[in-house]
Amino acid sequence: MLKPFRKHLLVLLALLLAVPGASFGESVARQWNDALLEAIRGDFARPTVHARNLFHTSAAMYDAWAAYDSTANTYLNHETASAQNITLAQETAISYAAYRLLSWRFADSPSANESLAAFDALMTQLGLDPNITTTSGNSPAALGNRIADVYINYGLNDGANEQGGYENLAYEPLNPALVPGVTGNSTIIDPNRWQPLSIDFFIDQSGNVIPGGTPPFLGPEWGQVKPFSLTPADLTIYQRDGYDYWVYHDPGPPPMLGGVGDDLYKEGFAQVVEFSSLLDPADGVMIDVGPASNGDNTLGTNDGDGHDVNPATGLPYPPNIVPAGDYYRVLAEFWADGPDSETPPGHWFTIANKVSDDPAVVKRIGGTGPVLSDLEWDIKLYMTMGGAMHDVAIAAWGAKGWYDYIRPVSAIRYMATKGQSSDPNGPSYHPEGIPLIPGVIEVITNDSIQPGQRHEHLAGFMNLNVGAIAVKSWRGPDYIDDEETDTAGVGWILAGDWWPYQRPSFVTPPFAGYVSGHSTYSRAAAELMTLFTGDAYFPGGVGEFVAPQNEFLVFEDGPSVDVTLQWATYRDASDETSLSRIYGGIHPTADDIPGRLMGAIIGPEAFDYAMGHFNGEIGGPGSGTGGNCIPSSTSMCLQDGRFRIQVTWSDFTGGNGVGSVVPLGAAASDDSGLFWFFNAANWEMLIKVIDGCSFNSRYWVFAAATTDVAYTVTVTDTETNDTATYNNTLGVSSPAITDTEAFATCP
Helix, strand or coil, X not given: CCXXXXXXXXXXXXXXXXXXXXXXXXXXXXXXXXXXXXXXXXXXXXXXXXXXXXXXXXXXXXXXXXXXXXXXXXXXXXXXXXXXXXXXXXXXXXXXXXXXXXXHHCCCCCCHHHHXXXXXXXXXXXXXXXXXXXXXXXXXXXXXXXXXXXXXXXXXXXXXXXXXXXXXXXXXXXXXXXXXXXXXXXXXXXXXXXXXXXXCCEECCCCCEECCCCCCCCCCCHHHCCCCCCCHHHEEEEEECCEEEEEECCCCCCCCCCCCCHHHHHHHHHHHHHHHCCCCCCCCCEEECCCCCCCCCCCCCCCCCCCCXXXXXXXXXXXXXEEHHHHHHHHHHHCCCCCCCCHHHHHHHHHHHHHHHCXXXXXXXXXXXXXXXXXXXXXXXXXXXXXXXXXXXXXXXXXXXXHCCCCHHHHXXXXXHHCECCCCCCCCECCCCECXXXXXXXXXXXXXXXXXXXCHHHCCHHXXXXXXXXXXXXXXHHHCCCXXXXXXXXXXXXXXXXXXXXXXXXXXXXXXXXCXXXXXXXXHHHHXXXXXXXXXXXXXXXXXXXXXXXXXXXXXXXXXXXEEEEECEHHHHHHHHHHHHHHCCCCCHHHHXXXXXXXXXXXXXXXHHHHHHHCCCCCCCCCCCCCCCCCCCCCEEECCCCEEEEEEEECCCCCEEECEECXXXXXXXXXXEEEXXXXXXXXXXXXXXXXXXXXXXXXXXXXXXXXXXXXXXXXXXXXXXXXXXXXXXXXXXXXXXXXXXXXXXXC
């Protein structure tokens, strides 16, 4: 049961006290964004899915706005329109586009009744009839409905497997599940690979109970989702078990136990334990957490020592002294995007909204040029932020799926089960053991279990725990009977029982650790906010949030005093987000820093790409927007990368597979290619896509195959997302395909 204040606080969005819900002083884009964020809070905790929802909704609203703008180029729906009252027409088209798309996307949400009713209510509040569903004609409502249809259809073919409930198509975990309630981790097969968790019942970060108790990996194949600004030049394609894993801005492999980076692996996960030992508000340690002492890090480090002066006031930042244990606990929960939250990408939308609300902000993109209306500012801010968050989800989860890296709860328990790796001549040595840190990670000895000694309570029956590893850390949920009044505190426990600073029904997010999604999302968003506002600093030189005494923390009491989080710059907030995941026991530094570096590239990429659309330099009809084909071993790209061709087959033995592209090298053609099914030396099929636009305003598809196995050929126009499919029945000699009406998608 959540504390009433905490639950209320999160629903209103703890972050920076963002204004919830619609109000008459906000642009229509802002009102729909607020409605979307509220719907996300009631949905399953799926940061990849909701980054995509945020982007697609933002892009649909942008296309509705840009259709009436004389300069901006559209993104996916390439229509132009005119009206006597341009602003009113834009607002109407925006509303119908957002309403139809959101109603579709949240129809199966666990809070569908509430969310769909809220969408209806907003339409009514705006004076619009949600029952107008026509897509014919030139009215703003019809335009908005057409735009929604385009995005709905696009989403069914963008690689997310929306029609399959976003379920994984190929990925299977290597390791058996860890049962956190059982000491140690003796069943893991590979300590460098992700391990599922099996608990009595799993409650996701949005508070939804997931049946089965062992949630699957969320989004390991997300790298194949169509991006916003990511390009083929950013992409590396790997293959495992016959499936292609796409990784944009490939960070390279993480540290491996027993391999390259062995010391970094051990040190990084030991650091997570060390950070956990600091989560005690009663230890008497007081620290300054204000901008004078925190922030101003070099990218990829935590080397900053704060800011001397607030540039908005010209005065030094005042000290902000709080108990260290309270600060670290608040960090872990505030940035965790826990129950009832809008997930990490939505979190940064709320920051952006609060910044936009500040009267000190002059709404000039980059701090230059004309002052924009609230509507234009919001539309362009959401388009850039949405595109960046969507690209982060694709890049970060592409890396997660391919590198499939272990989480701290699995690694720490595994190493502790092996022993210690610091002293080859000491007790319990094992080369894969956990490194010792005096006062934090120690071997239990006959001396340390004596009465009054630090490990006395850990001796076990007949002193069986002598030689085991003990850690001084947050003691875990077993020490909390009443979350309203109890604090687990820090103390010595068996390392095999170590627990992240998380709820017993959650433990760790259900996907691999490398790279940190929080770090990548946050750094990309921080870079984008810096570029979009033209200022690295929050309005007034400081952003802040107050965590009230004994009201903020969810699964234990606290903080013991009011704690005010403060950040001078967007990058400071981002770096604090990254560190919070170490205190929360979710990531080591090895997950964090590469995510920051990736985000620092993706944010500016998305900003530049969005600005190209705003300025009319890219986008619009014939632009290939929506994701050009990216070639792989199973995807053929023709007509300058516009058309993607894929083939699946099944034979007489019940076997099935995916057609492989024949590499033709210098003989390659832009309008034809070859596939093989069973043997690379035995080519099965020739495919052609011909530009027939000058003849009958169509692209044509021709194919010939020398086979009688069953197959399905899927040809996709990646500019429009139109598809054409061709099937052959098992046992029938393949007929020629001569489809001169295939795609009515000529420019």
